[in-house]
Amino acid sequence: MSLVKQDGEIRLSPPLTDEDVAQLRVGDHVKFYGTMYTSRDAAHRRIIAAIGEGKPLPYPLEGQIIYYVGPSPARPGRVAGSAGPTTSMRLDPYTPPLLARGLKAIIGKGGRGSEVKKALQQHKAVYLIAIGGAGALLSKTIKQLDVIAYEDLGTESVKKLEVEGFPAIVCCDMYGGDLLLEGKEQYRDQAVLGDYVSVPPAEKAG
Amino acid sequence: MATETNTRVREIHVDDITKKVAELCEQAAHVLPDDVVAGLRRAERSERSPLAKQVLVELLENVDISKREMIPLCQDTGTTVVMAEVGQDVHIVGGSLRDAINAGVGKGYTEGYLRASIVDHPFSTRVNTKNNTPAVIHAEIVPGDGFHLTVVPKGGGCENMTKFQIMLPGRGKEGITEFVLRTIEESGGNPCPPLVVGVGVGGSSEYAMFLAKKAITRRVGEASADEETAQFERELLEKVNALGVGPQAVGGTNTAMAVNIETYPTHITSLPVAVNLQCHSARSKHADL
Numbered sequence: 222m223s224l225v226k227q228d229g230e231i232r233l234s235p236p237l238t239d240e241d242v243a244q245l246r247v248g249d250h251v252k253f254y255g256t257m258y259t260s261r262d263a264a265h266r267r268i269i270a271a272i273g274e275g276k277p278l279p280y281p282l283e284g285q286i287i288y289y290v291g292p293s294p295a296r297p298g299r300v301a302g303s304a305g306p307t308t309s310m311r312l313d314p315y316t317p318p319l320l321a322r323g324l325k326a327i328i329g330k331g332g333r334g335s336e337v338k339k340a341l342q343q344h345k346a347v348y349l350i351a352i353g354g355a356g357a358l359l360s361k362t363i364k365q366l367d368v369i370a371y372e373d374l375g376t377e378s379v380k381k382l383e384v385e386g387f388p389a390i391v392c393c394d395m396y397g398g399d400l401l402l403e404g405k406e407q408y409r410d411q412a413v414l415g416d417y418v419s420v421p422p423a424e425k426a427g
Numbered sequence: 428m429a430t431e432t433n434t435r436v437r438e439i440h441v442d443d444i445t446k447k448v449a450e451l452c453e454q455a456a457h458v459l460p461d462d463v464v465a466g467l468r469r470a471e472r473s474e475r476s477p478l479a480k481q482v483l484v485e486l487l488e489n490v491d492i493s494k495r496e497m498i499p500l501c502q503d504t505g506t507t508v509v510m511a512e513v514g515q516d517v518h519i520v521g522g523s524l525r526d527a528i529n530a531g532v533g534k535g536y537t538e539g540y541l542r543a544s545i546v547d548h549p550f551s552t553r554v555n556t557k558n559n560t561p562a563v564i565h566a567e568i569v570p571g572d573g574f575h576l577t578v579v580p581k582g583g584g585c586e587n588m589t590k591f592q593i594m595l596p597g598r599g600k601e602g603i604t605e606f607v608l609r610t611i612e613e614s615g616g617n618p619c620p621p622l623v624v625g626v627g628v629g630g631s632s633e634y635a636m637f638l639a640k641k642a643i644t645r646r647v648g649e650a651s652a653d654e655e656t657a658q659f660e661r662e663l664l665e666k667v668n669a670l671g672v673g674p675q676a677v678g679g680t681n682t683a684m685a686v687n688i689e690t691y692p693t694h695i696t697s698l699p700v701a702v703n704l705q706c707h708s709a710r711s712k713h714a715d716l
Contacts, residue, residue, distance in 0.1 A: 293542035303499035331616035357498035404678015409671030
């Protein structure tokens with residue numbers, strides 16, 4: 222078990238199990254302790270290619286955590302520069318194959334598409350949001366940062382992070398819940414919006 | 428007597444421009460303008476969702492940490508958009524204005540430990556230029572002998588949500604309202620709300636887009652000088668905040684801190700509308716040389 226409830230907060234450390242993920246619900250505040258791996262667009266393209274060619278991956282996926290981040294360079298004497306999340310939607314096409322290989326938690330910002338949400342349910346995994354644009358605050362929780370693969374990609378290289386108390390909010394749980402859709406519905410004021418109607422995501426996709 | 432004309436020309440050396448641009452890049456990345464901080468505070472006080480309120484508290488904390496410890500507000504230190512208003516009585520000496528601005532951006536991003544996010548060969552190899560150059564430069568010639576610089580580091584998350592449409596002229600306020608609301612709702616958390624919404628109305632296609640970009644550099648809380656436009660800004664802000672998207676799209680009553688509209692006369696057949704969103708880290712720095 223890598224989920225601990227302590228002092229009113231949920232603490233997560235990898236490796237995460239199905240049982241850990243089953244305890245998480247939309248809107249839960251969690252704090253991460255331990256290892257997470259960074260990957261963005263370019264690294265995802267290479268990882269998916271490696272899977273296709275049966276080549277070794279830069280880090281293990283089973284029970285692990287990916288954080289979508291490309292930090293700014295660290296000043297001398299510092300571990301990390303600014304390190305907030307990037308837009309997750311761009312990584313949607315690459316995500317289901319990683320979940321199928323045991324990835325348990327993803328941290329980014331903004332919503333996920335229906336294919337990712339289905340894969341989270343199918344493979345018992347969770348998507349969390351860190352606060353976008355809070356890069357200085359999040360940087361303070363990073364205690365170690367090592368580039369472990371694809372160094373040529375610069376800010377987009379794969380990094381292994383050791384974090385202490387990295388804060389995130391559960392956005393999509395393994396039960397199909399979606400914080401962003403539920404939150405919007407709760408605070409929407411149709412009387413002020415008048416004639417304006419939303420286009421449901423399904424209609425747009427179709 | 429013939430009317431007096433100003434024959435005096437003020438010289439500005441490119442080295443001074445480079446130095447100033449570098450300073451502005453570093454400051455913009457670490458110190459959020461007072462008007463934006465005030466906007467975030469107002470949002471935090473008025474927010475009805477407890478979760479969204481917590482997000483806003485942490486964003487304000489981030490502002491303090493960034494300034495105190497010189498860690499950039501956001502890791503995405505943007506495409507560097509530089510707007511230069513150059514007086515027609517100014518003579519730039521020692522080299523090219525464009526090179527001077529780019530040298531300043533390169534210096535500011537390298538020496539300031541800011542992220543290099545610009546890639547060349549955009550549709551093929553996408554090779555990082557390593558120092559965030561070239562900047563996107565808009566130079567305007569204005570009367571007088573002043574030289575005003577605005578540096579806007581524009582993040583990718585919000586810039587990617589930009590929308591443009593040429594509407595039927597009769598669509599008017601109603602068409603613009605629907606377009607703005609849809610753009611913001613469908614962007615969700617991607618552009619990092621609470622936003623500064625820039626709307627450019629009129630001109631030609633590229634000019635409407637420029638107006639929208641200019642609109643996001645207007646101070647948060649400063650209304651349009653035109654009363655009809657100011658009224659429309661207030662109406663739109665109320666509606667945007669009724670969408671329920673909220674800070675970081677977790678649901679809430681503060682989706683935008685401001686809606687700023689800039690207009691320009693346009694063609695009889697046309698109603699160009701550009702929407703450019705700016706994230707809560709609405710960074711910009713100004714200076715006069």
